Amino acid sequence: MRISYSSFETYNNCPLKYKFQEIDKIRTPKSKEAVFGSVIHGTMKFIHTPGILSPTMEQTMEHFSNSWNPAVFDSEQEERSAFAQGVRIIQDYYKRNRPEDFNIVNLESRFAIEIGEEGGKHIVSGIIDRIDRTDDGFEIIDYKTGKKMPTQKDIDENVQLTVYLQAFLSQYPEEAKNLSKLKVSLYFLKHGVKLSAFRTEEQLKANEKMFLETIKLIEEGKFEPNISPLCDWCGYQKNCPMWKHKFKEERKIDTEEINSSIQEYIDLKSAMTITKERLGKLQEDIMQYMEQEEVERVFSENGIVSKTLRKTYKYDDAKIKELLEPIGKWKDVLKLDPTALKNIFPVLPGAVQREIEKAKVIDKESASLNVRKK
Ligand code: SF4
Structure with a gap:
């Protein structure tokens, strides 16, 4: 099969989302985060595209402004704040990364590498944001526009960077003997921080194995939903069994009977929690009383309470x-x-x-x- 790195990542975050996207081919509008990310990536490409003269800060900001798409935002206020954030990211990046200071080898280069063995070969594809020539080797860079910044350990084990290095090596096989000089980096633009690592031959092999295992799960039709904070950005909530009931008003599917059963179930469950807490408190009071009176059983009009000792x-x-x-x-x-x-x-x-x-x-x-x- 053919799988892009981004759909591999989608499968690992939520197999059901992968199914909606890649198998059922249900199209969803691009999220504002994705649109924002594309404009920033486009501006990064503009800054580093080799030419006789590198673009100035003013030309870069003009490019950013012209690529801006205000239509995807929910309100004018939201759009203004996103634009201001974009301006801050670009200006900050430009100040720290003068275009003339880098020796760019390739920008947004597409790849398609073969993995697996005879009879079970697959293609993994993707786009590498940037490849630089460094003093003693190369650096592969991917830009991130999200808020979250991972730890160094995450970068050391990051699957995307390992795949990108594999893709680089498929284009420059003679570099395989220089692994210690091939740097892989994620640049977190919102934080102005670049985290880098190197890879070993063992990591490259292990990565391929991991891809093959994911492909096997896809081929076996394993598409379980995985609820996570990422659901908040998922465009398939209305298709997903974990969320679609939330849109029942729109879908007009519920009877009054099932709605009242759900309501009653929630109420009884929370009454049970309250009862459990109250029972714990009453037990504590009665035990204390039994100890004080040196009795093992206490009597009331409607029953007897006995103390039993349980040992583990x-x-x-x-x-x-x-x-x-x-x-x-x-x-x-x-x-x-x-x-x-x-x-x-x-x-x-x-x-x-x-x-x-x-x-x-x-x-x-x-x-x-x-x-x-x-
Ligand atoms: S809403 Fe969440 S669980 Fe459902 S498909 Fe999307 S990511 Fe998966």
Whole structure:
């Protein structure tokens, strides 16, 4: 199959969004963030396009202004603030990056690289924002216009940069022996910060493997929705089973009966929470009273409350091992603790995390209803 880096990223953020976009081909209007990003990227290209004379700051600002599209914003105020932010980004960038200081090799270069083996070959495509010649090698740069700035660790493991380096190497294969001189960078324009890293041969191989695994999931038709903060920017909410009910007024699908069932369910669930809290408090009062009166049961007109002692035990691991190992039973009592694994997961290296994710299989599946009150 043919997959672009951006659709690979879409699949990893939400497989269902990938399906809507790439398989069902449902078109959605470009978000204002995407339009803003395109204008900034276009201006970056304008600044660095090689010519006899580099553009001045004034010419750059004029280019930015002419490419601006006010129509995508919801209000005049929003549009004005986005424009001011764009001006600040460009001016700040220009001051720190005089165009004549760089040796540009390529801008917005398209690539299509082959991955996989005979019988299972695939094409990964994309666009590299910028490739520079540095004093001793090359630098591959991608501009980011989002607010979020990742950590250095994220940059060290960033999949997009690794793919871009693979694409670069497919165009300049002789550079494969100079990996330590091929820098990959993400430039966070809103912060005026560029974070860089280098890649090893092992990382390049592992990256290809990861792509092949994602392609396999797509080919197997695995398109589960993944609710995340990114849903706020997703144009498919009206198609998505996790969100489309929110638009019921528009779709006119609900009966009064189901609406009142949903309402009652939410109310009962929150009454249960209140009851649970109240029961905890009453239990505390009664226990205290029993201790004070030295009684194990208390009586009322409508029943008896008894105290029962529940004990949980823990064992001396070393002692149990000593007893069970000689008779070949130690392995029978050892088992993975999923909660402990979940706790250590965030501190594991990215490659180990990915291997663990792959080793995960569904044990049991059941549906339940969760309530989040407005
Ligand atoms: S709304 Fe969220 S869960 Fe639904 S398709 Fe979009 S990103 Fe996925």
